[in-house]
Amino acid sequence: MMVDAAGRVDAARYVASPNCDERPCGEAITLLVLHNISLPPGEFGGDAIEHLFTNELDPASHPYYRGLSGVRVSAHFLIRRTGELLQFVPCAKRAWHAGASAWCGRNGCNDFSIGIELEGADDVPYTDSQYRLLAELARALRRAYPIADIAGHSDIAPSRKTDPGPSFDWQRFRSSIG
Numbered sequence: 001m002m003v004d005a006a007g008r009v010d011a012a013r014y015v016a017s018p019n020c021d022e023r024p025c026g027e028a029i030t031l032l033v034l035h036n037i038s039l040p041p042g043e044f045g046g047d048a049i050e051h052l053f054t055n056e057l058d059p060a061s062h063p064y065y066r067g068l069s070g071v072r073v074s075a076h077f078l079i080r081r082t083g084e085l086l087q088f089v090p091c092a093k094r095a096w097h098a099g100a101s102a103w104c105g106r107n108g109c110n111d112f113s114i115g116i117e118l119e120g121a122d123d124v125p126y127t128d129s130q131y132r133l134l135a136e137l138a139r140a141l142r143r144a145y146p147i148a149d150i151a152g153h154s155d156i157a158p159s160r161k162t163d164p165g166p167s168f169d170w171q172r173f174r175s176s177i178g
């Protein structure tokens with residue numbers, strides 16, 4: 001797996017999201033943030049996540065989606081339960097995944113992080129394919145950027161967020177990236 005100069009990963013299917021902007025000038029990428037997402041919550045498969053990140057989610061297609069109307073979010077990557085890798089924002093740009101957040105005394109984690117969404121839920125085990133691909137992606141990103149830490153969304157926004165949840169096996173993940 002290779003990361004090019006703009007921060008695009010060759011192994012990913014690229015779906016461009018408009019929900020991004022420039023990182024602060026000279027900002028280094030030092031943090032990976034792991035998330036989970038499923039739409040509707042707890043249901044897997046389908047293309048609703050892609051639609052959310054590209055502002056094409058039809059609010060009429062599910063009651064839950066009405067509350068997401070006008071929401072502008074993205075992540076750099078999504079790892080489907082099948083192990084498919086999607087990229088929405090090049091790593092050189094700032095994706096809108098973390099919201100109000102802080103890590104090691106610094107606010108606004110979007111400025112200096114890469115966001116990786118795992119298709120899943122807090123209480124449902126992730127798939128072997130996801131762990132395998134996540135490890136490969138994390139290793140590739142660590143070769144490309146000076147990443148010092150890997151945290152969950154729940155670590156950087158503990159009062160608001162619970163993902164990736166107790167179902168994420170941090171020990172398995174950390175041992176897989178060496």
Ligand SMILES: [Zn+2]
Nearest residue numbers: 035036153163
């Ligand atoms: Zn999250």
